[in-house]
Amino acid sequence: MPFPPLEEQWKIVEHLDIQLQSLNETITRIQSQIVLVREYRTRLIADVVTGKLDVRGFEVGRTSESASHPEDAAWENLEDEETGDALDDLDVDADGE
Numbered sequence: 650m651p652f653p654p655l656e657e658q659w660k661i662v663e664h665l666d667i668q669l670q671s672l673n674e675t676i677t678r679i680q681s682q683i684v685l686v687r688e689y690r691t692r693l694i695a696d697v698v699t700g701k702l703d704v705r706g707f708e709v710g711r712t713s714e715s716a717s718h719p720e721d722a723a724w725e726n727l728e729d730e731e732t733g734d735a736l737d738d739l740d741v742d743a744d745g746e
Contacts, residue, residue, distance in 0.1 A: 652658070696702040 653661070693702070697704055
């Protein structure tokens with residue numbers, strides 16, 4: 650079985666390391682975003698169950714574009730329980746920034 654020269658093998662390894670580093674950073678960023686979304690979901694459910702968030706006016710299956718989304722309104726009113734800071738600064742996007 651023929652192999653490329655050792656120097657060429659090392660160049661291939663370096664190139665792959667660079668490419669994989671970018672992919673690994675993306676995977677890590679997406680995993681952290683998934684954790685944040687799950688935490689938000691848990692917090693939203695807890696706030697509804699404990700009565701901190703009023704969802705009595707929410708209609709399931711409402712499709713009107715002009716209707717506000719309860720999640721948006723809920724997000725605006727959430728605060729970090731430990732610091733009391735508003736949580737509306739949290740932005741989870743595809744770039745992880």
